[in-house]
Amino acid sequence: MSKQQVIILGSTGSIGESALSVLSELADSFDVVGLAGGTQWQKLAQQARYWNPKYVALADTSHQQSLKAQLPDGCQLIDGIDTLTRLVESVDCDCVISAVVGAAGLPATLRAVELGRKVALANKEPLVIAGELLMSTAERTGAKILPIDSEHSAVFQALQAGLQEDVERIVLTASGGPFRDATESELENATVKDALNHPTWSMGPKITIDSATMMNKALEIIEARWLFGFESDQIDVVIHPESILHSMVEFCDGSVIAQMGTPDMRTPIQYALTYPRRFPCPASRLSLTDLGQLTFLEPDTQRFPSLRLGHRVATEGGSTGAVFNAANEVCNDLFRKGSIGFCDIVRLTEEVLGAHDRVDHPKLDELIDADGWARREVESMLATSPIKKVN
Numbered sequence: 001m002s003k004q005q006v007i008i009l010g011s012t013g014s015i016g017e018s019a020l021s022v023l024s025e026l027a028d029s030f031d032v033v034g035l036a037g038g039t040q041w042q043k044l045a046q047q048a049r050y051w052n053p054k055y056v057a058l059a060d061t062s063h064q065q066s067l068k069a070q071l072p073d074g075c076q077l078i079d080g081i082d083t084l085t086r087l088v089e090s091v092d093c094d095c096v097i098s099a100v101v102g103a104a105g106l107p108a109t110l111r112a113v114e115l116g117r118k119v120a121l122a123n124k125e126p127l128v129i130a131g132e133l134l135m136s137t138a139e140r141t142g143a144k145i146l147p148i149d150s151e152h153s154a155v156f157q158a159l160q161a162g163l164q165e166d167v168e169r170i171v172l173t174a175s176g177g178p179f180r181d182a183t184e185s186e187l188e189n190a191t192v193k194d195a196l197n198h199p200t201w202s203m204g205p206k207i208t209i210d211s212a213t214m215m216n217k218a219l220e221i222i223e224a225r226w227l228f229g230f231e232s233d234q235i236d237v238v239i240h241p242e243s244i245l246h247s248m249v250e251f252c253d254g255s256v257i258a259q260m261g262t263p264d265m266r267t268p269i270q271y272a273l274t275y276p277r278r279f280p281c282p283a284s285r286l287s288l289t290d291l292g293q294l295t296f297l298e299p300d301t302q303r304f305p306s307l308r309l310g311h312r313v314a315t316e317g318g319s320t321g322a323v324f325n326a327a328n329e330v331c332n333d334l335f336r337k338g339s340i341g342f343c344d345i346v347r348l349t350e351e352v353l354g355a356h357d358r359v360d361h362p363k364l365d366e367l368i369d370a371d372g373w374a375r376r377e378v379e380s381m382l383a384t385s386p387i388k389k390v391n
């Protein structure tokens with residue numbers, strides 16, 4: 001059987017590296033034909049020398065020529081602008097692993113869906129921004145979007161136990177992040193260092209901060225709404241600090257089907273690649289007897305209002321996902337730079353959302369406009385009423 005050809009968008013990141021680790025165990029079935037990164041050109045050059053893909057792409061134009069000089073023979077650099085999208089267009093591949101962080105991943109992910117490719121999706125923000133557009137495009141082109149996010153992979157697996165119309169609700173689990181038990185005043189004074197100290201998952205910086213604010217769970221509620229087509233009020237969240245039970249589906253007869261495993265992204269990455277087959281995976285095995293017990297708690301939306309916002313955006317739809325995501329991206333970045341406090345991330349995002357006039361069934365250019373508007377709105381809110389730096 002011929003090997004499946006794979007492109008990784010975001011190969012230099014946390015998910016990208018885990019995907020390469022999975023692919024190194026599946027070398028008989030998959031060929032890496034394209035790799036793409038943002039700024040880490042030396043890491044990308046190293047990956048290219050090891051994997052020998054046909055093409056590489058780097059978004060950062062200032063280092064494209066340095067990268068080119070270090071590529072192995074036969075590996076072509078896609079240079080200039082829009083390189084990730086042009087990489088997707090250049091290779092007639094079987095699967096695109098979408099693992100860029102943030103809105104930056106939208107154009108290339110959308111292009112892969114337009115071309116009818118199988119997309120193994122870690123980059124949740126494109127679905128948050130343009131869920132309606134991506135899913136309707138996939139329906140038209142036949143593209144399959146398979147989730148890598150562990151919660152959505154779990155729901156995807158559990159859904160196979162029954163029919164969509166028999167599902168009553170889905171329950172996404174959340175570790176609760178580093179501030180699960182923090183008081184409101186501790187949250188107000190949370191530092192970047194503490195927020196980056198996730199108790200169970202090792203991830204890139206943006207999603208780690210999103211986990212601390214629980215904006216990540218809000219993004220996942222919206223992601224689930226579009227990916228699986230459930231209403232916002234069918235999507236619940238439960239706090240599960242051990243991150244062993246990755247999410248569950250409750251059917252109308254009361255049966256709850258869950259997927260469990262150790263917290264290692266290689267398991268959902270591999271499943272998205274090999275679905276519907278399963279193969280041995282390098283992730284460590286689960287021992288329930290070693291764990292002894294699992295904990296489940298009600299989320300506190302007073303201390304973590306982001307969850308309420310996630311449901312609101314999933315209900316309203318239209319351009320609100322683009323605005324919500326963009327405001328959160330800017331605020332997440334400002335917090336990491338020490339320019340705003342931890343609680344300002346959700347506070348400002350909610351304010352921007354409140355100032356937005358929703359566009360229903362938006363086209364791509366309207367979503368790009370909404371994204372740009374929200375980014376400017378955060379800046380202008382901060383310019384008119386500056387926030388005192390906390391850390």
Ligand SMILES: NC(=O)c1ccc[n+]([C@@H]2O[C@H](COP(=O)([O-])OP(=O)(O)OC[C@H]3O[C@@H](n4cnc5c(N)ncnc54)[C@H](OP(=O)(O)O)[C@@H]3O)[C@@H](O)[C@H]2O)c1
Nearest residue numbers: 010012013014015037038039040059100101104123203204
């Ligand atoms: N990490 C996890 O365990 C996890 C779990 C579930 C879902 N996810 C989702 O997966 C996505 C990736 O997360 P991550 O933790 O792997 O992030 P990460 O470690 O920060 O990696 C992000 C990747 O995106 C690239 N990138 C950033 N900006 C770019 C741009 N403007 N153009 C092109 N490439 C760009 C980075 O390139 P450079 O590093 O070269 O700049 C890097 O390869 C996110 O959407 C996240 O929510 C992650």
